[in-house]
Amino acid sequence: MNEEVELKVQEDRQMWPPMDNVPISNIVPTHTNIAISPAPQGAPINPNNFVEYELPFEYVQQGWKKFWSKRENRPYFWNKLTGESLWEMPPLNKPQFDPITDPLGICPPVGAHPVAMQSPIPVAKRRPSEELVGPQAKKFVLAGPWDLDVQTNVVIIERPPCNYMHSHPEVEAYRCSLLSKLRQCYQELCHSRQSIDAPKESFNRWLMERKVLDTGCDPLLPSNCYPEISMSMYKEIMNDIPIKLVRPKFTGDARKQLSRYAEAAKSIMESRNAEAESRKVVKWNVDETFQWLRRTVGATYDDFQDRLAHLKQQCQPHLTETVKVSVEGICLKIYNxxxxxxxxxxxxxxxxxKEHGLELPPVLPNNSTRKVWCYPIQFQIGCTRLPVIEYLPDRDQAMLRFQGDTLVINATHLQKMEHLYRHSCFDDRKFELFIPRVWVVLKRYATFLGVNPSSAVASNDVHDTQASLPVTVFECLHRMFAVSFECFASPLNCYFKQYCSAFADCDSYFGSRGLFLHLKAVSGSFEAHPPYCEELLEATIDHMERLLSESHEPLSFVIILPDYREPTPTGLQRAEESQFKRKQVTIPAYEHEFRHGLQHVLNRSELNIRSTHGTVIIWLQNQAGFSRWGPTEDRVEALLEAFRPGRERERDRQELLSPTRQGSTSDNKDVLVH
Structure with a gap:
């Protein structure tokens, strides 16, 4: 046997290039008595071929073969019987192997018979997040206004999987066509029955208000709400009757608006089946207004505004009673x-x-009381085969086309979607369904906003329902208050990888935890920047107070709201009067910025929009949350500084000048308590 070993060593030394000053310990492994050739530092002879090198007979009997790795520039050992591959010389009679040491990712399925593995199985190339684990793993750096590596500190009550169907482009195209048709019908009903345009953003707020009440089967179209008539839609239509009032810029505009209001009020009372007394009161006030206009010369801006307020006070109750049935009919028809x-x-x-042998399952009850780390929404049923989406990459953008409908997304946001997908989607490791699911998300939000993103860019119209906070604010919230979760976001505008969104069915693949009103949080630090809808805001405050009262673990909500105040109680006032309020600050108008609601299609220069209204920040915390993340003076000052206009651009310039500096999330680690 010793002669055979000696002969083998000589053959190996002829095979590899000569190596100087190689110690004997590198040639003879400590775990075996058989000498093998050392791992060479240079390329082997004939490197263009996938050469198979000989091994001692005992190894060949167990299925081992030796090959050269071009990528690593060293040999590796592969077992044709088990599919195992190792960098180091394998020990004889090895009982089992650890897949982590497998350099090629060739592992047999669990339960598979090892003898059946006669050849290596081709597998997909590993992604960077899967190649290394532990402290030596390289962090996957993703450029953009977000930090998707922040770990959650949110604990929730375990919930059952949802009963929605997986995203399907054909179903989504059909759903969105019906919603667009419904939006158009709303406009036509307002125009034909009340001679007004549909109130701006009224339809979007109706969708959000209905979502608070809806228990139907569709994630977008309301189908099971009580009451059926939406008071939100009803009030917004009534506010624009007889005409939509706006604050005029000049005295001439104020005079024209007063005249138009009087004409429209008179026309409604004459064309509708109004009561005689109401018709008489409106007619008398309108005639008096026209007489005042004819005889008054040189009236000021304030004179016209005061006269309009007086006319509206006298006529509006009679107008409301006259058109009440008609407006209720509009709301009811839209819902039906x-x-x-x-x-x-x-x-x-x-x-x-049915074509795939599946059916929609019933809703499962949530009787669990188990506490778990917050996780994305899961489905009860499997995914069907999806159609092909045409993918047309460009330099800075990508176009996704299906059935002639082309949607656009910035390349950076598409990379962000891919990163979110890698973190949260577990049924598509090869990314075969990624592009169809991205198309569904783009289609859903474009239809929900009621705009074509390309035209929205041209008009530079800001959509408050999708506006988000500046990056500097998110960084400060995480650094100072350990915020790791957004209560109202989407895959397109989220900063963290943990968030709640309006559409669990299509957003869940990208990290959505579903609707915030359904999230039973036990502990954690949250940021809430809800879209403007009074009904949604009131339900949100009620839900937060319920969670805070039921939990004794640290729980904190930083709520950011527009400073809109009305004579009637609002969601803002509800938050201000909450028993869990720890602090409140107000940022004046034009002294802070937000990110545009369509940031996924805009250029960087168009992202930051100066706020035209004040913004209120309120901290709702239970006692444990206040002890851990309380709004101290230093923390609040840092947050207000992060809101300052231009801070995000300063941050971007600093990153360009110092790309290797440590991220802001590593600062003030003593404040971060997970």
Missing amino acids: LSAEYARKVREKSNIIL
């Missing part, structure tokens, strides 16, 4: 159409599911 459209979408979904 929405329910009918939701039924049609469900029928189409069932047809596709």
